[in-house]
Amino acid sequence: MLSGLGVPDLRGGFGTYTFYTSAPDQESREGEHTVIIEGSVDQRIATYLPGPLDRRTRSPHRLEMTIERRPAAREVLVRVQGSKEAHVVQEGQWGPWLRVRFKLGFLQAVAGLVRFYLVRQEPVFELYASPINFDPGEPVFPISFPPEYAGKLAEALGTYYTAGMIEDHNSFNNGRLDEIAFLDQCQRLWDERQRMMLFELERFQEGLFYCLYDTPDRIQHMFWRFREPDHPANRVYGAAREYREVIGEHYRIADAVVGRALEYVDDRTLLMVLSDHGFKSFQRGVNLNTWLHGQGLLAMKKGLRPGPDTPDLLQYVDWSRTKAYAIGLTGIYLNMQGRERDGIVQPEEADELKQSIVARLSGLPDSARSAVAIHGAVAREQVYRGPYVQEAPDLLVNYAPGYRTSWSTAMGGIPRDEFEDNTRRWSGDHIVDPAVVPGVLWMNQPFRPEARLQDLAPTILEAFGAEAAPEMEGTSLWP
Missing domain, CATH: 1.20.58 (Methane Monooxygenase Hydroxylase; Chain G, domain 1)
Structure with missing residues (x-):
């Protein structure tokens, strides 16, 4: 088994890339470490490759790196400290994997893999370095079972991406990489x-x-x-x-x-081909915290109002007067007494409050579009069962096609308006009413219709002649 989504990059994030630029006024964008190349961009650039954070200084460990420019050939030669390899990277092309090793302390080092993409050399120099992936032969922690499988696979097929979110949507969303x-x-x-x-x-x-x-x-x-x-x-x-x-x-x-x-x-x-969800457009974001504020369910600290300058992570919330809040992409939490640090909602009040929020959210109109933004909302107990129900938001919001939780809400922000246009390149999504983004299932054997994800495990077990465990929610799809 080889791990997928959830494996971090070498810096401990889920896709932090490095962007080298000679533009002096650039600031780091989301998921990015920006390196400004100061002074004139001559034929040989001395810079560095940032690695894992130093626990003491909270700044990244560095490897010295040189970039030898070859403008006439529209390429650069990249050398990184400690690596025996030096790679040519052509303009508009991906370079090969480059192995690197960061020394973290006495007798302690971590290995990684990075590849470069030369965006352009003129009039501004821009070079992209991928998130540093674990070296499958020397991962920081096991990423396969058995642990040696990841390395043996690389020996057989060549090295490969190991970071969980491989396609670097952050750099594309940020305009650092283009469509090509x-x-x-x-x-x-x-x-x-x-x-x-x-x-x-x-x-x-x-x-x-x-x-x-x-x-x-x-x-x-x-x-x-x-x-x-x-x-x-x-x-x-x-x-x-x-x-x-x-x-x-x-x-x-x-x-x-x-x-x-x-x-x-x-x-x-038995062959099963499955997609667990469909897709819809994401044209408008709903600022749930702004809506909750307008409904009198979320209060801000004295003298403050929703607006573009409010920080993320609900920092301006007055918890002593707040009954509900939103953070993340999927729903709304109650400010429960005994659960949240400054909770004020009594357990006996929770059901009535949830019903009230559901009633107010259902059919929420977006007057600017003359459209319904939210089909409704449901309590988590209506969706989930088992020992981890408490990990879910208290209410799950079912958005209409074209709408989604706003980017600001996901980070606990409270913007001025209840709705905002989504102007990011990330333009499609599936965090909507499940009824409008059903998944699909094909099998090379007859099976009953109206399949659910919960039915897959019992179906596979029956194919092996085994019975489903009593605690499983689904049933076999065999007719």
């Missing part, structure tokens, strides 16, 4: 994942084989706006016609992958 660079990276990931799948299918004899292709999700997040001329993000970035069919093209790639897998299927093999 992002799509090129996505294609490399398709190829890499398919090589893994085919390598293992060649060796596979019996049991359960599972392979995840998550690139279609990232493609739809980032390219949905090209399907919609009126998407707010197109006012900022335009909508080049050549990208309108990108989503469809990637579904055709996915279809071809299924075709390759079918080559290994016989009459004793």
Whole structure:
């Protein structure tokens, strides 16, 4: 088993890249470490590659790095301290993996892998360095089972991405990489994942084989706006016609992958092809905390009002007068006494308060669009069961197509307006009413309709002749 989403980069984040630029007025953007190249950009640039944070200084460990510019050849030569390799990176192209090693202390070091993309050399120099991935042969902690599997896979197929969120949507969202660079990276990931799948299918004899292709999700997040001329993000970035069919093209790639897998299927093999959700446009964000403030359920500290300068993480909230708040992407929390540090909602008040919020949210209109923004909301107990229900928000909000929790709400912000246009390149999403983004399931055997995710485990167990555990919620899909 090889780990996927959730594996951090070497800096401990989920995709912190480095951007080198000679523009003097650049500030770091989301998920980015910016390195300003000061002075004249001559043929040889001395700079550094930032690595894991030093626990004492809270600043990153560094490796010295040189960039030798070759403008006539439209390329650079990158050398990093301690690495025996030096790599040529051409303009508009991805360089190969470069192995690096950061010394953290006496007899302690961590290994990683980084690759570069030369954005341009003139009139401003810009070079992108990927998040530093774990070296699969020397991961900081095990990323596979058995632990040595990750390294053996690299020995067989060559090194590969190990960070959980591989497609670097942050750099694309921030305008550091363009559509061409992002799509090129996505294609490399398709190829890499398919090589893994085919390598293992060649060796596979019996049991359960599972392979995840998550690139279609990232493609739809980032390219949905090209399907919609009126998407707010197109006012900022335009909508080049050549990208309108990108989503469809990637579904055709996915279809071809299924075709390759079918080559290994016989009459004793059950094949399941699954997507756990669909997609919709994300044109407008709902500022839930601003709405809660307007409903008298969230109070701000004395003299303060919602606005663009309010900080994230609910820092301006007066908890002594607040009954509900929102943070994250999925819903609303009550300020419960005994649970939240400064909770004021008594347990016996909770149900009535939740019912009141649900009633007020259901059918919430966006007057600027003459549209319904929220279909409704449900208590978490209506959706989840089991020992981890308490981890979910108290209320889950079911957005209408075109709407989602705003970027500010996700970080606990309280902007001025209840609604805002989504002008980011991240223009499609699936955090909406589940009824409008159903997943899909195909099997090479007959199965009953109206399948649910909970039904997969019992179905697979029955295929092996085993019974589902009593605590499982689903039932087998075999007719």
